[in-house]
Amino acid sequence: MVGPDRYHYYSGMGPGLLSRIYRPEQCRVAVQGLAASRGCVFVEDRVTSVDPRSRSLGLESGRTLLYDLVSFNTGSRVPAERIPGAAEHATPVKPIENLEKVRNAVLSGARRVLLLGGGPAGVELTGNLCRLAREHRIELEITLAEGGDRILPGLPEKAARIARASLEARGVRIVAGFRVRNLEPGLARGGGGVDIPFDVAVLAIGIVPHPLYADSGIPTAPDGALSVDERLRSTEYPEIFGGGDCVSIAGRRLARVGVYAVREGPVLFQNLRAALRGGALTSFRPQSRYVLILNLGDGTGLALWGRWVARGRWAFRWKNYLDTSFMARYQLSGETRGGESA
Numbered sequence: 001m002v003g004p005d006r007y008h009y010y011s012g013m014g015p016g017l018l019s020r021i022y023r024p025e026q027c028r029v030a031v032q033g034l035a036a037s038r039g040c041v042f043v044e045d046r047v048t049s050v051d052p053r054s055r056s057l058g059l060e061s062g063r064t065l066l067y068d069l070v071s072f073n074t075g076s077r078v079p080a081e082r083i084p085g086a087a088e089h090a091t092p093v094k095p096i097e098n099l100e101k102v103r104n105a106v107l108s109g110a111r112r113v114l115l116l117g118g119g120p121a122g123v124e125l126t127g128n129l130c131r132l133a134r135e136h137r138i139e140l141e142i143t144l145a146e147g148g149d150r151i152l153p154g155l156p157e158k159a160a161r162i163a164r165a166s167l168e169a170r171g172v173r174i175v176a177g178f179r180v181r182n183l184e185p186g187l188a189r190g191g192g193g194v195d196i197p198f199d200v201a202v203l204a205i206g207i208v209p210h211p212l213y214a215d216s217g218i219p220t221a222p223d224g225a226l227s228v229d230e231r232l233r234s235t236e237y238p239e240i241f242g243g244g245d246c247v248s249i250a251g252r253r254l255a256r257v258g259v260y261a262v263r264e265g266p267v268l269f270q271n272l273r274a275a276l277r278g279g280a281l282t283s284f285r286p287q288s289r290y291v292l293i294l295n296l297g298d299g300t301g302l303a304l305w306g307r308w309v310a311r312g313r314w315a316f317r318w319k320n321y322l323d324t325s326f327m328a329r330y331q332l333s334g335e336t337r338g339g340e341s342a
Contacts, residue, residue: 001031001035001040001041001042001043002042002043002045002046002047002057002059002065003031003032003042003043003044003045004044004045004046005031005044006030006031006032006033006042006044007028007029007030007031007032008028008029008031009024009027009028009095009096009097010027010028010029010096010323010326010327011094011096011258012258012323013026013027013323013327014027014093014096014099014121014124014125015099015121015124015125015127015128015295015297016128016295017096017099017100018099018102018103018125018128018129018132019128019129019131019132019135019297020103020132020135021128021131021295021297024100026324026327027096027327029327029330029331030331030332032044033332034330034332037332043059043063043065045059045060045061045063046059046060047059047060047074047212048060048212049212049215049216050070050212050213050216050218050240051216052216052217052218052234052236052237052239052240054066055067055068055070055239057070067239068239068276069239069240069241069272069275069276070239070240070241071240071241071242071243071268071272072212072213072226072240072241072242072246072247073242073243073244073246073261073268074209074210074212074244074245074246075094075210075244075245075246076094076207076208076209076210076245076246076256077092077094077207077208077209077210078092078093078094078203078204078205078206078207078208079205079206079207079208080092080203082205083116083180083182083183083203083205084181084182084183085182085183085184086116086183086201086203088183089183089184089185089186089201090116090183090201090202090203091200091201091202091203092202092203092204093121093125093202093203093204094207099125102129102200102202103132105199105200106129106132106133106136106138106140106200107136107138110199110200111138111139111140111141111199112140112141112143112197112198112199112200113129113140113141113142113143113198113199113200113201113202114143114145114188114196114198114200114201114202115129115142115143115144115145115201115202115204116145116180116188116201116202116203116204116205117145117146117147117203117204117205117206118144118145118146118148118150118151118152118153118174118176119146119151119152119153119154119204119206120152120155120292120294121204122144122146122151122202122204123144123151123152123163123167123294123296124294124295124296124297125202125204126142126144126167126172126297127166127167127170127294127295127296127297127298128295128297129142129297130142130167130170130171130172130297130298131297131298134170141173142171142172142173143172143173143174143175143196143198144167144172144173144174144175145174145175145178145180145188145190145196146174146175146176146177146178147177147178147179147180147205148176148177149176149177150164150176151163151164151174151176155292155304156304156307156309158309159302159304159309162302162309162311163294163296163302166296166298166300166302166311167296170298175194175196178190178194178196179191183201186198186199188201207245207256208223208224209223209224209225209226209245209246209247209248210224210246211224213225213226213246218234218236218237218240219234219235219236220248221248221250223248225245225246225247225248226240226242226246226247226248227247227248227250228241228242228247228248228249228250229249229250230249230283230284230285231267231271231281231282231283231284232247232249232264232267232268232271232284233271233275233281235250238275239275241268241271241272241275242268243261243264243265243267243268244260244261244264245261249284249286252286254286257290257292259287259290259291260286262326263284263286263287264284267282267283267284270282289305289306290305291303291304291305292304292305293315293316293318293319293322295316295319296311296316299313299316300312300313300315300316301313301314301315301316301317301318301319302315303315303318303319
């Protein structure tokens with residue numbers, strides 16, 4: 001197992017990490033220890049190139065690893081390069097550890113917080129910033145800016161109305177139609193002369209795969225994701241597999257949500273084992289609908305199932321149970337498993 005850090009943080013609990021509904025140890029898996037407990041060698045490094053012809057991986061340290069089979073599960077990143085100045089003056093929501101920087105900045109005196117991107121991540125983070133401010137009795141000026149005509153674009157309009165009402169009731173300023181042109185120190189410049197000042201800017205403008213695959217000449221989807229078939233195997237190189245945000249299944253367009261990554265895991269395991277043993281591979285059959293629950297930071301969750309939308313404390317309790325139960329499966333002895341009450 002190759003990974004850039006001995007811990008992996010679960011993005012589904014990231015907003016709760018920001019507000020401290022969850023402590024850091026509740027949101028992470030000790031991947032180095034988990035690997036060792038399963039007889040796996042963990043290499044703390046980062047893959048920077050792939051040579052599918054020699055079946056080798058180039059690592060950031062300069063090392064080279066050879067493989068017979070390889071499975072890529074590298075997740076996604078926030079494309080800061082799309083906004084001039086964002087890499088220098090904003091904090092992307094991924095990796096999730098970045099949220100600790102945002103929390104520390106607020107607790108150290110930053111009072112104007114700008115969140116760029118009104119999708120699920122932006123809404124959850126905004127709600128949990130409100131919680132952080134309330135619990136520490138801090139007067140924050142929070143602005144949620146979205147380029148589209150409303151927050152939660154792509155989700156039912158009812159969900160957007162509920163989320164907006166919840167955030168505005170807690171003093172959040174929501175600016176729709178804000179097309180950020182560039183970021184300068186302390187200032188987001190938008191079209192039409194609309195500028196937003198900030199002490200901290202958080203980038204939640206969506207996610208894209210890492211450029212590793214396209215840069216290595218491996219077949220990819222238009223967005224740079226590793227192109228795989230329904231068996232989660234590269235469309236050109238049968239020794240290469242992958243799952244989660246970093247892959248695109250040929251002929252399908254799936255949302256980049258955790259439910260697919262989690263359910264691809266057992267299929268990847270079966271197919272890697274079958275490839276080693278010469279057995280038949282299994283196809284991944286994605287479900288057409290899934291439950292999405294947003295943590296609004298006030299003890300309630302916003303639950304969606306298709307066009308059905310509802311908000312309540314029961315929804316957050318459901319999300320908390322799902323998240324903490326999932327994490328408990330992979331946390332070793334000594335890691336905190338329980339969630340705190342919201």
